[in-house]
Amino acid sequence: MSMSDPMSDRSARIANSVMLFIAGMLVITPTFWMVLSSFKQSFEVTAYPPKLFFTPTLENYVTLSERTPFLHYAFNSMVVTVGSTLLGLILGTPAAFVASWTRITWPAIVTLVARMAPGTLFLLPWYLMFRQVDMIGTYGALILTHGVITMPIVIWVLLPFFDNIPRSIYEAAQVDGCAPARVFWKIALPLVSSGLVVSTILAFVFSWNYFLFSLVLSNSDTKTLIAASFNFIGEGSTNWGGLMAAATMIALPPLVLATIVQRWLISGLTLGAVKG
Amino acid sequence: MASITLKKLSKAYGALTVIPDLSLEIRDTEFVVLVGPSGCGKSTLLRVLAGLEPISGGELYIGNDLVNDVQPSKRDIAMVFQDYALYPHMTVRQNMSFALEMRNVPKAEITEQVDRAAALLDITKFLERRPKALSGGQRQRVAMGRAIVRNPRVFLFDEPLSNLDAKLRAQVRAEIKALSDQLKTTMVFVTHDQVEAMTMADRIVVLKDGVIQQVGTPEEVYNQPVNEFVGGFIGSPAMNIFDARVEGGKLLLTDGTILDAPKSLREGQSVRLGIRPEHFVPDLSGVSVPVKLTEPLGSETLVHFDLAGTEAIASVPPDTPARAHGRLSLRVAMNKAHLFDPETGASLRQKTLEAV
Ligand SMILES: Nc1ncnc2c1ncn2[C@@H]1O[C@H](COP(=O)(O)OP(=O)(O)OP(=O)(O)O)[C@@H](O)[C@H]1O
Numbered sequence: 001m002s003m004s005d006p007m008s009d010r011s012a013r014i015a016n017s018v019m020l021f022i023a024g025m026l027v028i029t030p031t032f033w034m035v036l037s038s039f040k041q042s043f044e045v046t047a048y049p050p051k052l053f054f055t056p057t058l059e060n061y062v063t064l065s066e067r068t069p070f071l072h073y074a075f076n077s078m079v080v081t082v083g084s085t086l087l088g089l090i091l092g093t094p095a096a097f098v099a100s101w102t103r104i105t106w107p108a109i110v111t112l113v114a115r116m117a118p119g120t121l122f123l124l125p126w127y128l129m130f131r132q133v134d135m136i137g138t139y140g141a142l143i144l145t146h147g148v149i150t151m152p153i154v155i156w157v158l159l160p161f162f163d164n165i166p167r168s169i170y171e172a173a174q175v176d177g178c179a180p181a182r183v184f185w186k187i188a189l190p191l192v193s194s195g196l197v198v199s200t201i202l203a204f205v206f207s208w209n210y211f212l213f214s215l216v217l218s219n220s221d222t223k224t225l226i227a228a229s230f231n232f233i234g235e236g237s238t239n240w241g242g243l244m245a246a247a248t249m250i251a252l253p254p255l256v257l258a259t260i261v262q263r264w265l266i267s268g269l270t271l272g273a274v275k276g
Numbered sequence: 277m278a279s280i281t282l283k284k285l286s287k288a289y290g291a292l293t294v295i296p297d298l299s300l301e302i303r304d305t306e307f308v309v310l311v312g313p314s315g316c317g318k319s320t321l322l323r324v325l326a327g328l329e330p331i332s333g334g335e336l337y338i339g340n341d342l343v344n345d346v347q348p349s350k351r352d353i354a355m356v357f358q359d360y361a362l363y364p365h366m367t368v369r370q371n372m373s374f375a376l377e378m379r380n381v382p383k384a385e386i387t388e389q390v391d392r393a394a395a396l397l398d399i400t401k402f403l404e405r406r407p408k409a410l411s412g413g414q415r416q417r418v419a420m421g422r423a424i425v426r427n428p429r430v431f432l433f434d435e436p437l438s439n440l441d442a443k444l445r446a447q448v449r450a451e452i453k454a455l456s457d458q459l460k461t462t463m464v465f466v467t468h469d470q471v472e473a474m475t476m477a478d479r480i481v482v483l484k485d486g487v488i489q490q491v492g493t494p495e496e497v498y499n500q501p502v503n504e505f506v507g508g509f510i511g512s513p514a515m516n517i518f519d520a521r522v523e524g525g526k527l528l529l530t531d532g533t534i535l536d537a538p539k540s541l542r543e544g545q546s547v548r549l550g551i552r553p554e555h556f557v558p559d560l561s562g563v564s565v566p567v568k569l570t571e572p573l574g575s576e577t578l579v580h581f582d583l584a585g586t587e588a589i590a591s592v593p594p595d596t597p598a599r600a601h602g603r604l605s606l607r608v609a610m611n612k613a614h615l616f617d618p619e620t621g622a623s624l625r626q627k628t629l630e631a632v
C-alpha cells in the first residue's frame with residue numbers, strides 16, 4: 001500500500017524480524033528451560049554447562065502426583081481464581097461503567113494504586129481482620145483478597161471500552177425508556193464484550209499466578225498450587241526438578257486459555273482496532 | 277399528546293450560558309420548528325426537553341407535569357439525534373423495536389409497527405443489517421424509524437433529514453407532516469433547511485444566542501420579521517439589506533440611488549432597508565444595475581448584482597433578459613420592503629402599520 005522503495009522496505013522487515021526474535025527469545029528461553037528441566041534428574045538441572053541432550057524422565061511428575069496432593073492444590077487454585085475473577089467482574093464492570101458515565105475516575109485510580117502497592121502491605125491487616133472473623137484458611141478469605149488483584153484489572157481494561165461508546169447511544173437508550181441500570185445491561189455490556197473477554201483472561205491469569213496472600217491466609221487444606229510449589233524450595237536443598245515440573249503444570253491453564261482466545265485478546269488489547 | 281411549557285428556563289454549561297431566559301408555550305399537537313444559526317442552542321434546547329441535560333433555572337412542563345427532575349426514560353418522548361445514535365450491536369429491526377420492547381408492547385404489534393415504519397422510510401430491505409453496513413442517509417432514516425414506531429407524548433427531531441438526497445427529503449418531509457396530522461402528537465423539529473421550516477411548521481421559533489427573536493406562523497416570520505436578524509435569517513436567498521437615509525421626502529441609498537420613502541419616516545432619519553429577492557421587479561422605469569451573475573433555477577432566475585456597494589440578489593421570472601456583465605432595470609416593491617432601526621435592528625414597519 002505504500003510507495004516506498006523495496007530496499008528500505010526489506011531492511012525494515014528484517015529489523016522487525018530481528019526485534020521480534022529478540023523479544024521472543026526473552027520470553028521463550030526461560031519457558032523452554034523450565035519445561036526441559038522438569039524432565040531432568042535433579043542433579044542435571046543445575047549442571048553447568050546446561051545439557052540440551054539428556055535422557056528424559058517423568059520422575060518429577062511422578063513425585064508431584066504421588067508425594068503431593070497436587071490435584072487438590074490445583075482444585076484450590078481453580079476455586080480461588082474463578083471465584084476472584086467473578087468477584088472482580090461483578091464489582092469491576094459496573095464500577096468501570098459508572099466511572100465512564102459520570103466521568104468520575106478517582107475511585108478507579110484508587111483501585112489502581114491499591115493494585116500497584118506491594119502485596120505485603122495488606123498482609124498484616126488482612127491477617128488480623130480475617131483472624132478476627134475466623135476466616136483464616138477459608139476459600140472466602142482468598143477469593144476476597146484476590147479481588148484486589150482482579151477488580152482493578154477489570155476496571156482498567158474496561159474503562160476505555162466504555163469511554164469509546166458514544167454518549168448519544170446511552171442517551172438514545174434513555175429516551176427509548178431505559179433507566180440507567182438497563183442502559184448498562186442492554187446497551188453498554190454487549191458493546192464491551194471483547195473488553196469483557198480480555199479482562200476475564202487477564203484477571204484469571206494474574207489471580208492464578210498470585211501467591212503472596214495464599215502463603216499467609218490459607219492453610220494446608222486451601223493452599224493454592226503456586227503457594228504450595230514453594231514447598232519444593234527446602235531449607236538446605238531445593239528440589240529444582242520438582243519445582244520446574246510444578247511450574248510447568250501451573251503455567252499450563254493460562255497458556256491454554258490465552259491460546260483459545262488470542263484473537264479477542266489481541267483485538268481487545270489494541271482497542272483502536274475494535275472501535276466503531 | 278401534550279403541550280410543552282417553558283417558564284423562564286435557563287441552561288448553562290459551567291460559566292457558559294447557552295440559554296439565558298426562555299419562556300415558550302408549545303400547544304398540544306402543534307408542529308413547532310426551531311431555527312437559528314449554528315451554536316445558538318437548538319440542540320441544547322431539545323436535550324433539555326428530553327431531560328438529557330439538567331435545567332439551570334426556571335420550570336419545564338410537559339402537559340401539566342413539572343418535569344424538571346424527571347428522568348428521560350419517564351418523559352415519554354421520542355427523539356431523533358443529530359448524530360443518529362443507533363445501537364451498533366443491534367440490527368435495524370432490533371434498533372426500531374427496542375423502545376417498544378422496553379415498554380412491553382406485544383411482539384406481534386412491534387413487528388407490525390416496525391414493518392409499517394420501515395415501509396414508510398423505504399428501509400425494509402435493510403431491516404436485518406447492522407447500522408455499520410448502512411450509508412449516512414440510510415442510518416438517518418433508521419433513526420427516524422426508531423422514533424416514529426412509537427406513539428409518544430412529544431416528538432423531538434434534531435435535523436433528521438439533513439443527510440437525505442433532495443427527492444427522499446421531500447418525500448420524508450411530506451410523510452412527517454402527514455404523520456403529525458395523523459398521530460396528533462406535539463412535535464419539535466430543528467432544521468437548517470428553510471423549505472422544511474416553512475412547509476412543515478405550524479409555528480416557527482427563531483433563536484439567536486439562546487434568545488427567542490420571534491415566534492409565529494411561517495407567513496408571519498416571513499412577511500413581518502420583528503427585526504433585521506429574523507428578516508435576514510428567514511428566507512432563501514436571504515433578504516438584501518441596505519443602509520438608507522430619508523432626504524427630501526425620498527429614500528437615499530449610499531450610492532445616491534433614490535427610492536420612494538414610506539410616509540411614516542422623519543426627514544433625515546437613517547434606516548436599514550430590507551428587500552427580499554422577489555421584491556425586485558424587472559421594470560424599464562426602475563434603477564439600472566450591473567449584473568454580475570445569473571443563476572437560472574428553472575421556475576425563476578436569481579440575478580446577482582451590485583447596488584450601493586452591496587452584492588444583492590433578485591429573483592426574477594425566467595424569461596427576463598438578464599445576462600452576466602449586462603445591465604438590468606429593476607423596481608423595488610416598496611410596499612413589501614422592510615425597514616429596520618440601524619441601532620436596535622427592530623422593525624420600523626410594524627410601527628408604520630400601526631401609525632396608518
Ligand atoms: N456539553 C457541553 N458543554 C459545554 N458547552 C456546550 C455543550 N454542548 C453544547 N455546548 C455549547 O452550547 C452552545 C449551543 O450548542 P448547540 O449544540 O445547542 O447548538 P445548535 O444550535 O444545535 O447548533 P448546530 O446548528 O450547529 O447543531 C454552543 O456554543 C456549544 O458550544
Ligand SMILES: [Mg+2]
Nearest residue numbers: 318319320358
Ligand atoms: Mg445542533
